[in-house]
Amino acid sequence: MNFKDMDVVSIRDFSRAQIEEILERSRAMLPYANGEKVTRALEGKILGNLFFEPSTRTRLSFESAANRLGAKVIDVSQTSTTSIIKGETLADTIRMVEAYSDVIVLRHPHEGAARLAAHFSRKPVINAGDGAGSHPTQTLLDLFTIQEELGAIEGMNVIILGDLKYGRTAHSLAEALTVFGAELTFVAPETLQMPKDTVEQVRRLGGNPRITDDIEGEISSADVLYITRIQQERFPDPAEYQKVAGAYRVDKAMLREAKKELIVMHPLPRIDEISPEVDETHHAKYFKQAFNGIPVRMALLTSVLGVDI
Amino acid sequence: MKEFKVTPIRNGTVIDHIDCGQALNVLRVLGINEHNVDSTVSVLMHVASKKTGWKDVVKVEDRELDKQTVDKIALISPKATIDIIRDFNVAEKYKVMLSERVVELVRCGNPNCITNKSEPVRPEFDVEARDPPLLRCVYCDRVLDEISENLI
Numbered sequence: 001m002n003f004k005d006m007d008v009v010s011i012r013d014f015s016r017a018q019i020e021e022i023l024e025r026s027r028a029m030l031p032y033a034n035g036e037k038v039t040r041a042l043e044g045k046i047l048g049n050l051f052f053e054p055s056t057r058t059r060l061s062f063e064s065a066a067n068r069l070g071a072k073v074i075d076v077s078q079t080s081t082t083s084i085i086k087g088e089t090l091a092d093t094i095r096m097v098e099a100y101s102d103v104i105v106l107r108h109p110h111e112g113a114a115r116l117a118a119h120f121s122r123k124p125v126i127n128a129g130d131g132a133g134s135h136p137t138q139t140l141l142d143l144f145t146i147q148e149e150l151g152a153i154e155g156m157n158v159i160i161l162g163d164l165k166y167g168r169t170a171h172s173l174a175e176a177l178t179v180f181g182a183e184l185t186f187v188a189p190e191t192l193q194m195p196k197d198t199v200e201q202v203r204r205l206g207g208n209p210r211i212t213d214d215i216e217g218e219i220s221s222a223d224v225l226y227i228t229r230i231q232q233e234r235f236p237d238p239a240e241y242q243k244v245a246g247a248y249r250v251d252k253a254m255l256r257e258a259k260k261e262l263i264v265m266h267p268l269p270r271i272d273e274i275s276p277e278v279d280e281t282h283h284a285k286y287f288k289q290a291f292n293g294i295p296v297r298m299a300l301l302t303s304v305l306g307v308d309i
Numbered sequence: 310m311k312e313f314k315v316t317p318i319r320n321g322t323v324i325d326h327i328d329c330g331q332a333l334n335v336l337r338v339l340g341i342n343e344h345n346v347d348s349t350v351s352v353l354m355h356v357a358s359k360k361t362g363w364k365d366v367v368k369v370e371d372r373e374l375d376k377q378t379v380d381k382i383a384l385i386s387p388k389a390t391i392d393i394i395r396d397f398n399v400a401e402k403y404k405v406m407l408s409e410r411v412v413e414l415v416r417c418g419n420p421n422c423i424t425n426k427s428e429p430v431r432p433e434f435d436v437e438a439r440d441p442p443l444l445r446c447v448y449c450d451r452v453l454d455e456i457s458e459n460l461i
Contacts, residue, residue: 090428091429111448111451116423116424119430130423
């Protein structure tokens with residue numbers, strides 16, 4: 001399968017077979033990602049890391065992935081130090097960075113920015129999050145984590161919990177999991193439930209998601225509990241936020257009824273959605289999930305640059 | 310009481326089977342206002358229709374429509390038909406039909422979409438359904454909710 005020069009803008013650009021191939025290549029990257037083996041497969045290549053919005057995990061993990069492969073990284077992480085502040089368009093910035101690098105990674109506050117970048121750049125563009133839009137590398141590493149931990153995605157009962165309305169990871173994850181044949185349950189307070197057009201898209205893809213505001217009744221049958229952050233700024237009333245956040249806080253007591261194999265995931269950063277006492281249980285996989293960003297991004301970088309390892 | 314009739318037009322266009330309530334939006338698409346036409350424009354609203362129950366009709370004298378205008382009408386009224394009248398005869402008759410991609414006819418309704426941020430790109434949408442039209446922004450991936458409010 002050839003991914004050379006492919007832009008990674010939305011998970012929808014990938015077929016199931018292509019995703020499976022990327023997950024396979026990610027698995028092959030594991031010994032290089034954790035430092036057991038060394039490779040210089042991307043020596044001489046330059047990654048342009050453009051982060052026009054704050055990010056710790058995604059930026060560092062792309063940088064780490066590139067370093068593990070022997071590539072060099074140039075980056076822009078503060079718009080205040082660039083021409084953007086002088087009013088330069090993103091289109092012009094991209095054409096400039098395209099000339100300086102072999103692959104571009106872009107995080108941007110506006111939805112559709114990555115598609116625009118892909119339109120103007122002949123070099124491959126990888127979307128590292130565009131506003132409330134897509135974050136395909138997060139979805140890929142989420143799928144990779146489920147497959148690695150449970151051996152399969154098909155047939156798994158997955159609860160997606162938290163802010164499903166605004167949480168950018170929840171929408172594309174729901175669609176991708178449906179393509180892979182997982183059974184979905186969306187748990188959120190009514191005001192933060194999954195948007196109608198995502199639910200309809202999941203149904204069009206053959207899914208039949210359960211929609212509820214009650215987490216307690218759902219835990220015992222779940223294989224995956226995927227938690228997203230409920231952001232305080234979504235609530236005009238701080239008391240209302242406290243009430244909702246408290247009701248969905250996952251702790252050891254809540255997991256008492258869970259299957260032994262249940263895995264708990266979270267794209268991080270967490271605030272107080274997961275009690276620290278959960279960290280020490282065998283269910284907690286969110287730090288492993290964060291690590292998985294490295295092999296998955298290594299697989300993507302080598303794939304779009306057409307380099308075998 | 311004297312009956313008021315809309316008389317046949319010699320030359321021009323009849324836009325028929327407009328979705329009920331959309332006639333004024335069609336006028337907006339045609340760019341017609343009280344200052345910029347010299348010929349008769351007839352607007353019929355809430356007219357009985359065998360096919361759809363009720364419909365609107367717009368007749369514009371001395372004007373034929375370009376493709377871009379017809380495509381915009383298809384966005385707000387997918388069942389509309391266009392009759393081109395020459396010398397009192399129907400010279401051409403066709404249904405409006407959206408192509409698979411809509412370019413530069415509507416702007417994205419998402420204020421945070423990159424196409425609304427002074428970048429050198431034209432708004433583009435994939436047409437996922439025609440009746441009612443379902444447009445998905447090629448850039449931000451959102452479905453456009455209010456088409457008539459976002460016509461360019």
